[in-house]
Amino acid sequence: MAKASPARKTRTKKALLIGVDFGGTNIVAAVVDPEGALIAKAKIPAEISRGVDHTIGNLKRSIREAADRARISLKDVMAIGLGSPGPLNSRAGIVINPPNLTGWRNIPLRTLIEEEFHLPVVLDNDANAAAFGEFWAGAGLSARKAGKGAQTLVCFTLGTGVGGGIIIDGALLRGPDDTGGELGHCTIDYDGYPCKCGNRGCLETYVSATGIVRRTREAIEQGEKTILFEMVNGDLDRLTSKLVHEALLKGDSLAARIIHETGVLLGVGIANVVNTLNPDIVVISGGVIEAGEHLFAPAREEVRKRAFDCPARRAQIVPALLGDDAGCIGAAGIALDALKGQP
C-alpha cells in the first residue's frame, strides 16, 4: 500500500465525535472518542418556550461549549449525532412535531446543523440514541468484554413513560417511519388500564415511574399500611417513584411489593421481546434500576416462566451502565456508525 498522503494525514486527525441529547428541558452535548468514551459535556436549557430559532441557537451553542470544555477545535470532529424527541424522519433529517417541543413542525434540524458546522450530521430519535449508547459503550460493551454476545440488544427505559430501542445484528431497527422500538406501548393486558396513547394495558401504564406511583397510590387508597403515607404527610399527590424507592430501602412492605410487581410486569414485556427477537441482551435503564435485585430478580424469574427456554437462557437482563449519558454517547455512536458502518 502507498504511504498516506498529507491529505489523508489531515483527515485522520479528525478523530472525535459530538453527540447531542436534545430534550424538552435540557440539551446535553458531549465530545466522545471513537471508542465511546465521554471526554467532556455541556448542558444548557432548551428554552422551548422562547421559540424554535432560539432553541436551535441553544443547540448550536451546546455543541460549541462541549468542544470548548474538551479543549478541542471543531476541526477535530468527524461528525455530529443528534438524538431528538420524535416523531422525526431520520432519512430526511427532519423533526416532525414532537409533543414536548411546542411550536416545532417539520424542522430540517440536520441541514441546519450541517450548514452551521460544515460537518456530517445524523438525526435519530432519543430512545434509539440511548439504546445505541448502551449497545456501543455501555452494557453491550461490558457484555462483549466478558466474552458474551451483544449484537442483538433491546433497551427499555423506564421514566415518566417507557421508551424502547431495538438493535438487531448491530443495526438499529428504525422502521420506515422511525417508529420502531415503541416497547412501552405493547399491550400486556388487552383489557387493562387505559394508557394516554389511547390503548389499554400498555406496558408503560404499569412499569413507568407514573405507573409505579399510580399502583402505589391505589394500594394506599385501598387501606394498605405504609410509611409512604407519612413521608408525603398524607398528601398522595406528592408521591414519586423516588419516594417509593426510599421507602423500599427503609424496609417498607408496600414499597417492596410494588417494586416486586414492577419487576414481574416488566418481565412480561421482556418475555415478549425474548420470544419475538431472541436478543443477546436486554438492558433496563431509568431511575427505578436503583432498586437492583428487588426489580431484576422478579423480572428474570418471570422471563424464565414465560419465554421459551432457549432464548430465555440466552438473554442477559442487565441494568444500563451509562445513566443519563446514554443519549449523548449513543448519538455520537450513531454518527460514527453512519460514517463507517457498524462500530
Place this chain on the structure above:
Amino acid sequence: MAKASPARKTRTKKALLIGVDFGGTNIVAAVVDPEGALIAKAKIPAEISRGVDHTIGNLKRSIREAADRARISLKDVMAIGLGSPGPLNSRAGIVINPPNLTGWRNIPLRTLIEEEFHLPVVLDNDANAAAFGEFWAGAGLSARKAGKGAQTLVCFTLGTGVGGGIIIDGALLRGPDDTGGELGHCTIDYDGYPCKCGNRGCLETYVSATGIVRRTREAIEQGEKTILFEMVNGDLDRLTSKLVHEALLKGDSLAARIIHETGVLLGVGIANVVNTLNPDIVVISGGVIEAGEHLFAPAREEVRKRAFDCPARRAQIVPALLGDDAGCIGAAGIALDALKGQP
C-alpha cells in the same frame, strides 16, 4: 464487457431452485424459478415413525420427484432450501430436536442433503420459510407490484398453533438461536388463559384454530344458541374451526361473534408488532383467513385503536396469497437469497 465464456454459459443454465417444506406428516418439494413461480411439486409422507434414516430417504426422494415432475435435471438447480420444524441451528445446518419429529436429535440435515446432491443447501425453520415465501413471491410481491413498500414484513400463521416470521429490511430476523419470530407466544393478557408453552395469555391461546374451538365450546357450554350444536350432533369434541367457518357462512350469530373476537384479539397482537417493528405489511395465513372481512375488518379496526397512528397507517394487513405453498416456495427463496443476497 467481454463476451460470456463457455464456462459462464454453463453456469447460467443453472437457473432453478428446489424448496422443501418438511413437516411432521408430509414432505413437499417444489421446483421454483428465480422469480418465485412454482413449476412443479411432489408431496410424499414423511413417515417419521419409521426412523430418521427412512425419513431422510423420503426427503431425498421428494427432491428427485419434484425435479422429475418439472422435467428438469438436478444440474439445472442452483441450490436447495429446506424448511424444517424447529428448534434448529440454521448456521450449522442441524435439526436439534423438534417435538413433532420423534427420534430426531442433532441431525446434520444440511450436510446430508448437500452430500447427496452436490448442491448448496440452506436450512431454516418452517415458519421463517412461509414468511419469506409471502415476502418474496406472495403478499409482499403483490404489494411491491402495487407500488407499496414491503421490505419489512411480519407474518402470522394461524393453525393448530400460531407461527410467526419477521423480515426486516428484506432480511429474516432469525436471532442467534433461530427462535426469532415466535409471535404466537407473546402475552396479550398477563393473567390470561394457560398456554401449552407454559406461559399464560399467549396470543396463540386465543386466535389459533385450537383457541377458536375452545372459545366456541365455552360459549356453547354457557348456553349460547348456535347451529353448531346440531352440526356436531351435540358432540362438542367434534367442533373444528372449519365448522365454525361453515356456521358463519350460514349466518350463525355465535360463529360471527367468535370470528369477530378472533379478529379483535389478533388485532391486539398485530398492534404490538406495529408499535415495535413498524412493518410495511402484516400477512395473515392459515385456514381462518377464509372468513375474509369478518376477520380482517375487526383486526384492522383494533390496530387503528391500539397502535400509534403513523405506523398503523403504514401497515397493510392482508391475507396470505400462497396458501400451503408458502413453505416450499419460501424455502427456495431463502436458498436463492443465500446465494446472491436479498431477492
